[in-house]
Structure formats: C-alpha cells, structure tokens
Amino acid sequence: MTRTRREQAEWRREQLLDAALRVFAAKGVDGASVKDISDAAGVTPGLLYRYFESKEALVETLLAERGFLPRLRELLTATGRDARPATEVLTELLAAFDGLLADNADLVAVFFSATHARAAMAELVREGQRLIGDFLAARVAAGELRPHDTATAARTVFATVAVSRRTGSPVDVERLVELLFPDER
Amino acid sequence: MTRTRREQAEWRREQLLDAALRVFAAKGVDGASVKDISDAAGVTPGLLYRYFESKEALVETLLAERGFLPRLRELLTATGRDARPATEVLTELLAAFDGLLADNADLVAVFFSATHARAAMAELVREGQRLIGDFLAARVAAGELRPHDTATAARTVFATVAVSRRTGSPVDVERLVELLFPDER
Amino acid sequence: MTRTRREQAEWRREQLLDAALRVFAAKGVDGASVKDISDAAGVTPGLLYRYFESKEALVETLLAERGFLPRLRELLTATGRDARPATEVLTELLAAFDGLLADNADLVAVFFSATHARAAMAELVREGQRLIGDFLAARVAAGELRPHDTATAARTVFATVAVSRRTGSPVDVERLVELLFPDER
Amino acid sequence: MTRTRREQAEWRREQLLDAALRVFAAKGVDGASVKDISDAAGVTPGLLYRYFESKEALVETLLAERGFLPRLRELLTATGRDARPATEVLTELLAAFDGLLADNADLVAVFFSATHARAAMAELVREGQRLIGDFLAARVAAGELRPHDTATAARTVFATVAVSRRTGSPVDVERLVELLFPDER
DNA sequence: CATGAATGAGTTTTCATTCAT
DNA sequence: TATGAATGAAAACTCATTCAT
Structure with a gap:
C-alpha cells in the first residue's frame, strides 16, 4: 500500500501508458484527445505532462517501450x-x-x-x-x-x-x- | 477551357475528391484538416461544403465512389x-x-x-x-x-x-x- | 400570363418579401439565412441581391413597406x-x-x-x-x-x-x- | 482576493452568465456571438466551454437559473x-x-x-x-x-x-x- | 504529486455576398 | 432575368498545453 516516491511515479507512468494504449487503439492517435487519455487513467490532463513532454512523446514512448x-x-x-x-x-x-x-x-x-x-x-x-x-x-x-x-x-x-x-x-x-x-x- | 456549369461542378467535385484522397493518404483522415484539402485543391474551405455535407461525408463518398x-x-x-x-x-x-x-x-x-x-x-x-x-x-x-x-x-x-x-x-x-x-x- | 418586365419585377419583389416575412417570423431575423429565404421563394440566393442591397435592406424594406x-x-x-x-x-x-x-x-x-x-x-x-x-x-x-x-x-x-x-x-x-x-x- | 478553486469556478460561472445576459439583451441571442460574450467577460471563448456545453446550453441555463x-x-x-x-x-x-x-x-x-x-x-x-x-x-x-x-x-x-x-x-x-x-x- | 482554470491556436462549419455565365 | 460556383470573414467549438495553487 505504501509505495516509495519512485515506485509511485513508475506505477503512474505505466498506468498512463496503459490508458493511452487503450484509448489510442480505440480512437486512433489523432482521434484521441489528451483528455480522453487522462479520463481513462482517472487523472487530470495536467498530470500527463509531468510524465510525458507532449502527446507525441507519449506515442513515441508507447511505441518504444511497448x-x-x-x-x-x-x-x-x-x-x-x-x-x-x-x-x-x-x-x-x-x-x-x-x-x-x-x-x-x-x-x-x-x-x-x-x-x-x-x-x-x-x-x-x-x-x-x-x-x-x-x-x-x-x-x-x-x-x-x-x-x-x-x-x-x-x-x-x-x-x-x-x-x-x-x-x-x-x-x-x-x-x-x-x-x-x-x-x- | 470553357466548361458548362454542370461540367465545371462535376470537375470540381472530382478534383476535391482527388485532393482529399491525396491528403488523407498522406496525413491520415483525422490528421488532415479541411483546410489542408481545400489548399491542395486550390480553393477555399467553404467551397468544400457546397459539394460535401461534412468532412465525414467526404470520407464516405471517397470510400463509396473510389x-x-x-x-x-x-x-x-x-x-x-x-x-x-x-x-x-x-x-x-x-x-x-x-x-x-x-x-x-x-x-x-x-x-x-x-x-x-x-x-x-x-x-x-x-x-x-x-x-x-x-x-x-x-x-x-x-x-x-x-x-x-x-x-x-x-x-x-x-x-x-x-x-x-x-x-x-x-x-x-x-x-x-x-x-x-x-x-x- | 405574359407579364411586362416591370410587372414581373414587381411580382418577384413582392414574392421575395413574402418569403422573407414568413421565414423571418419562423426563425427570427438573425436565425434566418439568405438561403432560407431564397429557398422559400423558390429562387437562388443571388437573385435576392438584384432586388435588395443586402439582408439588412430586406428587413428594413419589410418593416417599411409591410x-x-x-x-x-x-x-x-x-x-x-x-x-x-x-x-x-x-x-x-x-x-x-x-x-x-x-x-x-x-x-x-x-x-x-x-x-x-x-x-x-x-x-x-x-x-x-x-x-x-x-x-x-x-x-x-x-x-x-x-x-x-x-x-x-x-x-x-x-x-x-x-x-x-x-x-x-x-x-x-x-x-x-x-x-x-x-x-x- | 485569494479565492479557493471552487469559489473561483463558481464566481467565473456567474460572471459568464452575467456577461451573457448583458450581451444577449443588447444583441439578441442569435445576434450575439460567443466571442462577444467572452470579450464582455474578459476571457477567451474557449473558457466558456468549460462552464457550458454550448451556446444553447448557456441560454437555457440563463433562463433556468436567472x-x-x-x-x-x-x-x-x-x-x-x-x-x-x-x-x-x-x-x-x-x-x-x-x-x-x-x-x-x-x-x-x-x-x-x-x-x-x-x-x-x-x-x-x-x-x-x-x-x-x-x-x-x-x-x-x-x-x-x-x-x-x-x-x-x-x-x-x-x-x-x-x-x-x-x-x-x-x-x-x-x-x-x-x-x-x-x-x- | 496532482489539480483544474485558463489560454491560444487550431478545428469544422456557416453564410452574406459577388460575379461570370 | 436568373443561376450557382466561389469567396472571405466569421461563426461555434476543440484541444494540446501551461501554470498558479
């Protein structure tokens, strides 16, 4: 239950990638908004930018890491x-x-x-x-x-x-x- | 060079479909804006709407006619x-x-x-x-x-x-x- | 059946005013488009401008003449x-x-x-x-x-x-x- | 001067309704643009859509709440x-x-x-x-x-x-x- | 870490108006 | 006289992104 800072950050990052993957698959990359993704992850759009520089960076990370x-x-x-x-x-x-x-x-x-x-x-x-x-x-x-x-x-x-x-x-x-x-x- | 109204309209319609096809192929349907297409056709965005009800209708026409x-x-x-x-x-x-x-x-x-x-x-x-x-x-x-x-x-x-x-x-x-x-x- | 030029013009003018009145009443002046009016009159938008300088002039004429x-x-x-x-x-x-x-x-x-x-x-x-x-x-x-x-x-x-x-x-x-x-x- | 988030949002909402009411009264609902309203409120048009789903929803809210x-x-x-x-x-x-x-x-x-x-x-x-x-x-x-x-x-x-x-x-x-x-x- | 209010630059779409035919 | 293709400006609306809290 208690996660270290680092663990929490890692976990959130993965969660965002998961959400992005799902949403991108369903709506297409251009068809999906950042809000769609943050909604799917249960967070606010702003948070996404703590973990990824931009929507495009998110896509690239997805392709690279997943x-x-x-x-x-x-x-x-x-x-x-x-x-x-x-x-x-x-x-x-x-x-x-x-x-x-x-x-x-x-x-x-x-x-x-x-x-x-x-x-x-x-x-x-x-x-x-x-x-x-x-x-x-x-x-x-x-x-x-x-x-x-x-x-x-x-x-x-x-x-x-x-x-x-x-x-x-x-x-x-x-x-x-x-x-x-x-x-x- | 001189075209009848009807011919002109038909020609323009096809030209718009051509342009749309090219632009959609290059940028993806969601990634291409109506402006991209009208630019490619050398007309103003508004004109597109004389020929097609919406961007979506344009895609559908493309799929159906082409x-x-x-x-x-x-x-x-x-x-x-x-x-x-x-x-x-x-x-x-x-x-x-x-x-x-x-x-x-x-x-x-x-x-x-x-x-x-x-x-x-x-x-x-x-x-x-x-x-x-x-x-x-x-x-x-x-x-x-x-x-x-x-x-x-x-x-x-x-x-x-x-x-x-x-x-x-x-x-x-x-x-x-x-x-x-x-x-x- | 045969109308003089002048009669025809007068008739068309009145017809346009009639159509405008009906459409304006139904949709409001701002809510009605010139196309709505010309459609209601069974003519093309361009023709309206032979009889009235602008949409606003049409409204004013309506108020003044009717x-x-x-x-x-x-x-x-x-x-x-x-x-x-x-x-x-x-x-x-x-x-x-x-x-x-x-x-x-x-x-x-x-x-x-x-x-x-x-x-x-x-x-x-x-x-x-x-x-x-x-x-x-x-x-x-x-x-x-x-x-x-x-x-x-x-x-x-x-x-x-x-x-x-x-x-x-x-x-x-x-x-x-x-x-x-x-x-x- | 310092307002909580919630207060700020509530205040902004009311401010937008105020502005809309004024502008609608002056120009009519159809005659007033969303830009007119946001200008009157001193914000950008986009912000209006955080508070109201559409211009029409804004009118309805106005009628209902005011x-x-x-x-x-x-x-x-x-x-x-x-x-x-x-x-x-x-x-x-x-x-x-x-x-x-x-x-x-x-x-x-x-x-x-x-x-x-x-x-x-x-x-x-x-x-x-x-x-x-x-x-x-x-x-x-x-x-x-x-x-x-x-x-x-x-x-x-x-x-x-x-x-x-x-x-x-x-x-x-x-x-x-x-x-x-x-x-x- | 996380929020969400706010922006600005875009999007799709509408429409009064012009003009060659 | 009448058409309708075309425009340009503005409309409503969206959205990636920023930032004070």
Whole structure:
C-alpha cells in the first residue's frame, strides 16, 4: 500500500501508458484527445505532462517501450528446436507469433492508425520475415525441407498470420504450414 | 477551357475528391484538416461544403465512389481463362491484384488509417479471398491442381500480396505461385 | 400570363418579401439565412441581391413597406362613428386592432425578434395609444363616458389586446370594454 | 482576493452568465456571438466551454437559473395583506411586478428575442395572470371589490405593466388601479 | 504529486455576398 | 432575368498545453 516516491511515479507512468494504449487503439492517435487519455487513467490532463513532454512523446514512448519487437525476436530465435521437425517448429512459431499479435492487439491497432508508426511497423515486418526466412533456409540447408524460395515463404506465412489477426479471422497455422510443406509431416 | 456549369461542378467535385484522397493518404483522415484539402485543391474551405455535407461525408463518398471492390471483382472473375493453366491464370490474377493495390495506394492508406474504413477494408479482404478460393477450388475439382485447403491458400496469397504492397516491398507473384504449386508449371 | 418586365419585377419583389416575412417570423431575423429565404421563394440566393442591397435592406424594406401603421391609423380614425355609442365603437375598434395583429402575426413576430425593429414597434405602440386616447378623450368631453385618465385607459386596452395576441390567447374585447366602462352599455 | 478553486469556478460561472445576459439583451441571442460574450467577460471563448456545453446550453441555463418566475410567485402570493384594502394591495403588487421587470430588463429582452424562450415567457405570463386573478376573485368574494370579470382584469393589468416596461414608458400603477376600481379607494 | 482554470491556436462549419455565365 | 460556383470573414467549438495553487 505504501509505495516509495519512485515506485509511485513508475506505477503512474505505466498506468498512463496503459490508458493511452487503450484509448489510442480505440480512437486512433489523432482521434484521441489528451483528455480522453487522462479520463481513462482517472487523472487530470495536467498530470500527463509531468510524465510525458507532449502527446507525441507519449506515442513515441508507447511505441518504444511497448513495442513487441524484442519479444518477437525472442520467439523466433528460441533455441532448443534443432532436434524437432521443421514443420512442427514452424507451426509452433507461427502460433506464437499469432498469440503475440493477439496479446498486443491494441498496439497493432496503433501501428496501423498512426502515420508516425509506419516506420516502426515496417521494421517489425522486415525483422519477422528475416528471422523466419533464416529458420527456413537453415532447414533447407540441412536437407530437411525441400529447396524453395525461403524469403518468399517467410513473407507469406508472416503476412498471412498478420492479416488474419487484423481482419479478425484467425488463421489455422497447422493448415498454413501443411499448405506450404505438404510432404514434410 | 470553357466548361458548362454542370461540367465545371462535376470537375470540381472530382478534383476535391482527388485532393482529399491525396491528403488523407498522406496525413491520415483525422490528421488532415479541411483546410489542408481545400489548399491542395486550390480553393477555399467553404467551397468544400457546397459539394460535401461534412468532412465525414467526404470520407464516405471517397470510400463509396473510389472504392475498388467492383474492379477487384471484375479482375477476379474475368472469363476466358478456362483454357489456360491454373498457375498461369493465378499468377496473372495476383499480378493484377497487386497492380490494383498499387494504383490505389492512396485509398489503401485511407482504409488503413480511418477507423471508419475498418468495415470497408474487411469486406474487401473477405471478398478477395472468397473469389480466389472459388477459383482454386474449381481447378482442384477439375483435377488440375493438387487437392489442398483452398480457403487457406486464397487467404495466403491475398494477404501476402496486400502486405507486400503496403510495406513497400512488392512481391514477385511468380515465385509466390511457384511456392504453393511447385509441380504445376 | 405574359407579364411586362416591370410587372414581373414587381411580382418577384413582392414574392421575395413574402418569403422573407414568413421565414423571418419562423426563425427570427438573425436565425434566418439568405438561403432560407431564397429557398422559400423558390429562387437562388443571388437573385435576392438584384432586388435588395443586402439582408439588412430586406428587413428594413419589410418593416417599411409591410408595416401596418397606416392601416392601424385608418382603423383608429375611421369616421362615421360619432353617431354610435362609445363602448360599441371602442369594442369594434379593439376587435379591428386585434384582427390587424392576427393578420400580421408574422410581421409582429419580426418586430419582436429583430433588434432593429425595436424603434418601429415603439412607434406603433405610441401611435396606437395616442389615437385610442384621443377617441376616449373626445367622448369624455362629450359627456358620454365618465371622466377618467384616458391616456392610461388607452394604454391599458392597447397593451391587453397586443399581449393577448402575442401569447396566443386572444382576449374577448367585449369583456375588456365592459371591465373599463361597466355602466356605459 | 485569494479565492479557493471552487469559489473561483463558481464566481467565473456567474460572471459568464452575467456577461451573457448583458450581451444577449443588447444583441439578441442569435445576434450575439460567443466571442462577444467572452470579450464582455474578459476571457477567451474557449473558457466558456468549460462552464457550458454550448451556446444553447448557456441560454437555457440563463433562463433556468436567472428566471424570475419564483420571485414573481413570491411577490404575488406574499401574505400579511389581508387586513389592507384591495386597491392598496393591488397597487403595491403591480408596483412590485413593475420593479421586478425593471430589475430583470435584460432577461426580459432575452425572453423577447429568443425563439427558444417563447415557452418560458408564455408560462410567466400565464402564471402572473393567474395569481393576480386569484387575488381579485378573493376580494370580490369578500365583497370588497365590485363583481367583475377577474380573469380579464388580471390580464389587463399584467399586460399593461409589462408592455409599458418594455416600451420604456413606465406606467403609473396608481392610476391604473384607479381606472379599474374608481370607487374602491 | 496532482489539480483544474485558463489560454491560444487550431478545428469544422456557416453564410452574406459577388460575379461570370 | 436568373443561376450557382466561389469567396472571405466569421461563426461555434476543440484541444494540446501551461501554470498558479
């Protein structure tokens, strides 16, 4: 109950970021007012400016601190998979990616709405595709997967999962993997 | 140079829609002001209201009149393809779809930015996936393509083309088709 | 059917004044737009400016040309009454005044709404009270009515009729006269 | 000089209502801009919207909070009059009513100008006439006043005082009462 | 730390008025 | 005579931001 100053400040900061994320996702960055956000956080607009320089700084902080690129990287490079079949690992990977997007639906919405976020989103996509492509290439090199254009394949699965999430009709990742690698079960 | 009143009005209307599309794509619907649009069209803000009831009505008109769903439908249902190999037709189809998105990049941007456009975009995606899926299913039934989950395949190619366009790194549709149907060349 | 230029112009002018009167009465002078008026007249706003210099000029013309002060004067000074009993004449007079207000309800509304019309209305009231006062004084002098403060009496009946009209509950003028002159029937 | 937040807000609210009342009275509700009002209050237009939802809400608040119907009711029903002669009480009553209108000249002007206020004004008139009518009827029943149409009489005195106030030539209430009840002095 | 009154620069929208056709 | 496209100025209103308390 008793928080130190520092804890309290940290807690408030996070609370504001939470509120901002929710509100931005619902109304879009431009459509949401500072008042909307402070209302959602149960504080007054003025307080927001003790924690963030401006509305724009708030958006940037959100993108920087809540961005899930690190988590995506983790997911896609997790070790201890070498022993398991490529299609199994790939399925799991895509499911994890799908889950990541689901968990961060609000942030994804911000990525889509904000003109600012264009670059951040592009980076996410590039990185994701590269990591999946590397995985596929390694397994092709190992002779486990048939030779194919791994970059295109990575791009394909990545895009499919992302769009499916965004349009609200989640994809069945098993089927997706089977579509691409029908013989490697 | 001399235009009738009616022609002038029609021309101005289109010009305003053009300007709005450009500005909305660049700044987002919420980020663009009516003044931005009228400036882009070289007129005064008031004039916009002779042609459209409100900024919102302008967005709706844009989505309704400049929507490329009809063109998409045309593309995907064009006849005279029965005689040609499925992969060839599919490649052509996806290239056309990619071209359509390229031609309508601004509108696509609006679809992405506007909270209003969420529904319109979802419909576009659904329709596109359905039409491609139907095509694939017919060719599978005809024994030309290997049996596979045609719905997932449709979703895959559709999403891949769309995301590639959006992220600015156009996909090579031939490679995409070959990835899915390596043996049907 | 064929009108001379002059006739046509006169007719249109009157039509515009009619429309303006109706619209001003309904929405108030400030609340009514030039477009409202031209719409009501079935013409375009531009045309209005061929007949009147400005919206304000239109109001002034309305007050000047449609003012019923002349008619009021006529009513209150009509001759051929000397032979009849004062209360009878007074009753008839007030009824006629009431009728005049009813016939000009729209104009009265404009008088009330327009800040401009304050002076015109005051003049109307003054004149009306003076004329009724003169009538009463003459009859007192003739010994037909009891001596009383004729100015106050005039003001009283005038105000009563006017307010009753305006608030929508027309007064029974016979009762009003009987109230003031119970013995002079 | 030092005011608490709450006091300051309350004070500002009243100040804005004061300013609005003055400006509305001078220019009419439609003729007055929000800027006119904020200028009169020495603040920026935006501040007005912290205290009132819209210009229309401001008018309604004015009518509701500054309406003098309660005060009118008080005046006309004040007790402790039974012992005094009816004409004396009536004279005093009308003088008080006249004073009330004088004190609220601005509000009366708003009543006259605003299309919205039509209903509020009608209620005021109705109520006022009813209360005066009741008073007269009681005194007739008590045999103190001659039998007469008390409703018409009430309407008469009410209208006379109101119009006189409005047209700027205050009535002499003693004379008015004497006109109606010449023998009851 | 937190409030919320206040600002100023913007927003969308309206409208009296002009003028080429 | 009549139209209606276009303007410019102002309207109502919003909102990010500041600051005294």
